[in-house]
Amino acid sequence: MRVYLAGAVLSCAMISSSPVHAQEVSAPAPVASVLPSAGTALNDPGPLFDDYYIGPYDLLEITVFQVDDLSRTVRVNARGLIGLPLIGQVQAAGLSARVVEEEIARRLTECCLQDPQVTIFIKEFVSQRVTVEGEVTKPGIFPLSGRTSLLQAIALAAGVSEIADINQVSIFRTLADGNKEQLVFDLEAVRSGKVDDPLIQGNDVVVVGSSTTRSMVKGVTDTLRGFIGFGTVR
Template structure:
């Protein structure tokens, strides 16, 4: 009877598993109707899909853009149509307020740009202008942050300024690891009304232009999943390492 070379057989099995893992990362995960989201997403902390049973819809589409609320140190560009002297760029102070001519001190923190526009227009219309047209543009979002976790090289909570996309947020964490499943990138989000949502993206589709690069918002959590095939292959490689040391011919 021919003697079976067990270490060589294990090496062959690992090679087949690694090939299978590489092939699986290029295939988008099947869409599901619900998935649990951790309640810690609203605080920017790491999340685990097993921490809560709240079901939310999942879709491989662009993440929605809930209205951002102004925070301290944000930089605002305020325009009053027809009144150049009232148009200026101001930074929200640490107390969340701004100061403007005629209007005085206004509490801006916690308001959306539309809400602040309405507040400024109301104050100007009261004593100074008739039907004032006010626009507020947020030039810098200095109070924003995003959490990047999972199979990235440097997970953590990162401050962000202005608009940032999914690819850019992954770059701040120095990219994904070689154990990552590029087709399983989740973005967790909590809306102002407390509604939790998660959407799944395929990194390779975004890189090739087949899918848009979604915008990541304040307090979002980006979670990079692990490739199960690669994890199994790594475990087997670690298991057969002693056999390889005993069999130099392998």
Template sequence: MNALQAFLTRILAVSLLLGLAACATQGSGGLKSVGRGNALPAPDTTNAAGAYEGTSEYRLGANDEIEISVFGVQDLSKKVRINSNGQISLPLVGAVPAGGKTVPELERDLTRLYASSYLQDPQVTVYVTEFASQRITLEGAVKQPGIYPLTGKTTLLQSIAIAKGLDPLADLSGVVLFRQIDGKKMAAVYDMRDLRSGKVEDPLLYGEDVVVVEQSGSKTALRRFIESVPAIGLFLAPF
């Protein structure tokens, strides 16, 4: 993680904590319970081009870099980056929609395009060389906080492992998952012991999710938020 990413991560964490503090000062009216022991709904971006869907393979998105190989035709093999419109530009076939598709789907599309006019029985392979469109943020009491690419189906516990595990001072009952849903931020509080034992379902993560792990005993706005809500609960935060 470079210095800029680290700085942005810290700014994001501070913003989240300030938002929670603002909510806490509003009393019970500042947070609306929408369930207990349930999973957070999928984010708004689930149906958008390039969004990662937790129930399927990774879906390509803007700024992802992919390598396309056509067996036996070196001139058609190249690395390309998906543009902001979700398209790639290739020899012979021109602009091709790639955003929102899985790798197998794109391989089938390219095979069909090349076979329709240019090649006989083409064998097309697509490989993602750089994941850039879907990322998650891990902050707080983890060993390596930062912004990480979401390269496939990833759960909350797996995300903690990606960040090299919890800091020794982490509060096991203070793991908060933030997500943008219908234009509003939602949060779910989890206890690591319940997740590890299977008492609570390990939730899937989506692009732009933020996981914040509280430090045990610290006197922060996040601590006050966690102590004011059920150990496993979902809340709509109007900030």
């Protein structure tokens, strides 16, 4: 037996028996977007796609071209240093591989080599983490096991939620000098290849914004489901 709410039935009857007069409604004026364009950094933070920053306990493969005795695999110690023959300890943590390459080459030039060619390959990423929160399926803190892009970081959190605003995805980053920056991306533009998929750095915080429209639609849908469930008794 089904029992329906009398009020709902009465309302439907009144609507069906009353004439409906259509009214012309003017379209609202377009609203200018106040969000930065995809990939725009707030407060002019500088380049978006810096190399990965080396951290303590990362494993580095250092190659000095045609000088096998100086090429080796070393692990960054707790103080962020690596030890190399002829030049001693070199600061690595908090710097990109490119910067460390240049420093090693400079010191080898001062010491004993002419125009040394130094390359660094990061074999293990141990110290770095990324936090993904906001409108994602499984927010949390995730280890970086290699070079990780924004899309890959969001995938670690099982993707965005149904009310996510993919046009407003922020990366909050602490720079080497202690200053902070916010980078705002349009995820749809990144997915389509219109904007490069940015590289995540250690200790970045990724925040996926919430869409007001999608949130309202979900709220209405949930309310209707509850109403139908309340109005019908089996």
